[in-house]
Amino acid sequence: MLEAQTREQLRAVVSNWRRAGQKIALVPTMGNLHEGHLALVAAAREQADRIITSIYVNPAQFAEGEDFGRYPRTLEQDRQQLRAAHCDLLFTPSDQIIYPHGPGDSTSLRAAPSLANILEGASRPGHFDGVVTVVARLFNLASPDVAVFGEKDWQQLVVVRRMTEDLGYSLRIIPVATVRGPGGLALSSRNRYLDIAQQPAAEQLNAVLRWAAERVAAIPGQRAAIEREAHGRLERHGLRVDYVQVVRAEDLAEPEPRDRDLRVLAAVWSGTTRLIDNLPCHVA
Amino acid sequence: MLEAQTREQLRAVVSNWRRAGQKIALVPTMGNLHEGHLALVAAAREQADRIITSIYVNPAQFAEGEDFGRYPRTLEQDRQQLRAAHCDLLFTPSDQIIYPHGPGDSTSLRAAPSLANILEGASRPGHFDGVVTVVARLFNLASPDVAVFGEKDWQQLVVVRRMTEDLGYSLRIIPVATVRGPGGLALSSRNRYLDIAQQPAAEQLNAVLRWAAERVAAIPGQRAAIEREAHGRLERHGLRVDYVQVVRAEDLAEPEPRDRDLRVLAAVWSGTTRLIDNLPCHVA
Numbered sequence: 160m161l162e163a164q165t166r167e168q169l170r171a172v173v174s175n176w177r178r179a180g181q182k183i184a185l186v187p188t189m190g191n192l193h194e195g196h197l198a199l200v201a202a203a204r205e206q207a208d209r210i211i212t213s214i215y216v217n218p219a220q221f222a223e224g225e226d227f228g229r230y231p232r233t234l235e236q237d238r239q240q241l242r243a244a245h246c247d248l249l250f251t252p253s254d255q256i257i258y259p260h261g262p263g264d265s266t267s268l269r270a271a272p273s274l275a276n277i278l279e280g281a282s283r284p285g286h287f288d289g290v291v292t293v294v295a296r297l298f299n300l301a302s303p304d305v306a307v308f309g310e311k312d313w314q315q316l317v318v319v320r321r322m323t324e325d326l327g328y329s330l331r332i333i334p335v336a337t338v339r340g341p342g343g344l345a346l347s348s349r350n351r352y353l354d355i356a357q358q359p360a361a362e363q364l365n366a367v368l369r370w371a372a373e374r375v376a377a378i379p380g381q382r383a384a385i386e387r388e389a390h391g392r393l394e395r396h397g398l399r400v401d402y403v404q405v406v407r408a409e410d411l412a413e414p415e416p417r418d419r420d421l422r423v424l425a426a427v428w429s430g431t432t433r434l435i436d437n438l439p440c441h442v443a
Numbered sequence: 444m445l446e447a448q449t450r451e452q453l454r455a456v457v458s459n460w461r462r463a464g465q466k467i468a469l470v471p472t473m474g475n476l477h478e479g480h481l482a483l484v485a486a487a488r489e490q491a492d493r494i495i496t497s498i499y500v501n502p503a504q505f506a507e508g509e510d511f512g513r514y515p516r517t518l519e520q521d522r523q524q525l526r527a528a529h530c531d532l533l534f535t536p537s538d539q540i541i542y543p544h545g546p547g548d549s550t551s552l553r554a555a556p557s558l559a560n561i562l563e564g565a566s567r568p569g570h571f572d573g574v575v576t577v578v579a580r581l582f583n584l585a586s587p588d589v590a591v592f593g594e595k596d597w598q599q600l601v602v603v604r605r606m607t608e609d610l611g612y613s614l615r616i617i618p619v620a621t622v623r624g625p626g627g628l629a630l631s632s633r634n635r636y637l638d639i640a641q642q643p644a645a646e647q648l649n650a651v652l653r654w655a656a657e658r659v660a661a662i663p664g665q666r667a668a669i670e671r672e673a674h675g676r677l678e679r680h681g682l683r684v685d686y687v688q689v690v691r692a693e694d695l696a697e698p699e700p701r702d703r704d705l706r707v708l709a710a711v712w713s714g715t716t717r718l719i720d721n722l723p724c725h726v727a
Contacts, residue, residue, distance in 0.1 A: 260555065266605060273548045295610055300611040321544070325543060325550035
């Protein structure tokens with residue numbers, strides 16, 4: 160596996176691959192890799208000849224008071240996993256490479272307001288602006304043919320897809336299904352903040368979403384009541400609910416009666432750990 | 444000369460050129476072309492095998508109450524001039540092509556604050572955000588090797604150069620010297636708003652900047668006094684001064700004693716017409 164820290168190193172490798180006519184996939188991550196990330200790499204392998212995985216904990220997508228400082232950084236383990244997964248290039252830029260003039264005075268992106276100011280964006284102001292600000296840089300530096308994003312961060316997927324379309328990047332966004340533990344809990348680097356006693360309640364997040372998704376698929380007209388009931392169930396499991404909401408899958412809009420592809424999304428707190436998950440509801 | 448209105452049309456041509464190993468230059472314009480624009484095309488010719496000129500009057504870079512509605516649109520004349528100048532492709536996107544989800548709900552860019560909130564940006568809030576928002580789209584759609592910008596819009600040149608660096612585009616920004624009328628007035632589409640009686644005063648803008656640039660080059664320590672005197676001279680010619688300011692050329696910062704490459708920039712109103720100009724001052 161090759162490694163690059165600088166823009167020039169990355170570009171040199173990418174240029175070689177391009178000249179050889181090879182198709183390139185980008186897998187942007189914040190490191191602390193788990194099976195969910197490895198599923199992204201596996202999906203990338205199906206789409207491209209060469210895989211670039213980036214590891215960068217982007218300060219711009221953490222709001223004030225969030226876990227930027229304690230976000231797990233496990234580069235040596237990540238490197239070994241990526242090598243085993245046959246990743247071709249690991250890109251680990253420093254802040255200076257991503258923000259050459261500092262994050263405070265950089266050219267930044269603002270995500271489409273209708274997508275970015277709701278759900279996660281309402282709780283985490285500026286989060287998606289930070290996401291698209293770094294993703295655009297990675298797109299420009301790696302110039303991939305495809306970029307792979309996990310469905311676990313559904314809203315991020317929608318925001319990035321829109322950014323790609325709005326800004327006219329000629330690359331395809333590949334979504335990859337969420338990988339879950341045996342109890343249904345979506346794999347996440349933040350799961351390590353949970354202690355063993357919090358695990359059963361955390362697993363109820365997925366259980367309640369499964370219930371809600373099935374109910375909405377069967378009786379979409381009862382959406383609001385189902386959201387309220389899901390909210391109550393999550394709270395009865397000791398989870399503090401940030402939101403639990405059914406939206407149109409494609410653009411997170413309020414569903415209309417004719418919409419068939421919906422998505423139920425939720426964010427909850429288990430103690431000091433924030434968990435998110437989402438599931439599709441296909442109305443028959 | 445080829446023409447493209449859609450993303451697909453543009454990409455098809457660009458892909459062909461790329462496959463043939465040809466180097467591509469982009470000349471972004473708002474149309475109503477004059478000799479200043481043709482100098483950009485001529486500079487592009489020296490740098491690349493193929494020239495794309497875009498004509499798009501970008502609503503996002505006009506502030507409320509500015510001249511977006513009456514900005515001159517002269518497509519047939521522009522087309523003839525570009526044909527005569529051997530431009531290879533004219534790209535004339537509609538709003539729908541640049542902002543597929545409307546300008547109000549699009550993914551947008553925010554220019555680096557230290558560059559974008561001063562001078563023109565102080566008078567025209569959001570102007571440079573609008574500029575980089577459209578320039579990024581043009582960069583992505585045309586994927587040029589070089590992009591050509593006029594020095595007449597010096598601050599825009601600095602903002603776009605920074606955007607290119609910050610976001611990691613691998614293309615070169617080529618600056619082109621300002622083209623002037625016989626009286627020194629920088630060519631601008633907005634000059635047509637001037638009536639014949641306003642012309643002599645408008646020409647004093649350049650004359651006063653020439654004076655100021657020479658003085659600053661000789662006695663840079665007197666910068667503030669020279670700015671004040673230039674301000675007074677412009678007003679005595681009946682021009683309402685928005686700003687006249689000497690900055691570090693590269694990043695528009697306040698000059699330090701060791702700085703050698705300065706630039707004097709000014710914006711004035713002649714009646715209802717806003718004029719800008721700038722000149723280099725090389726301190727010996």
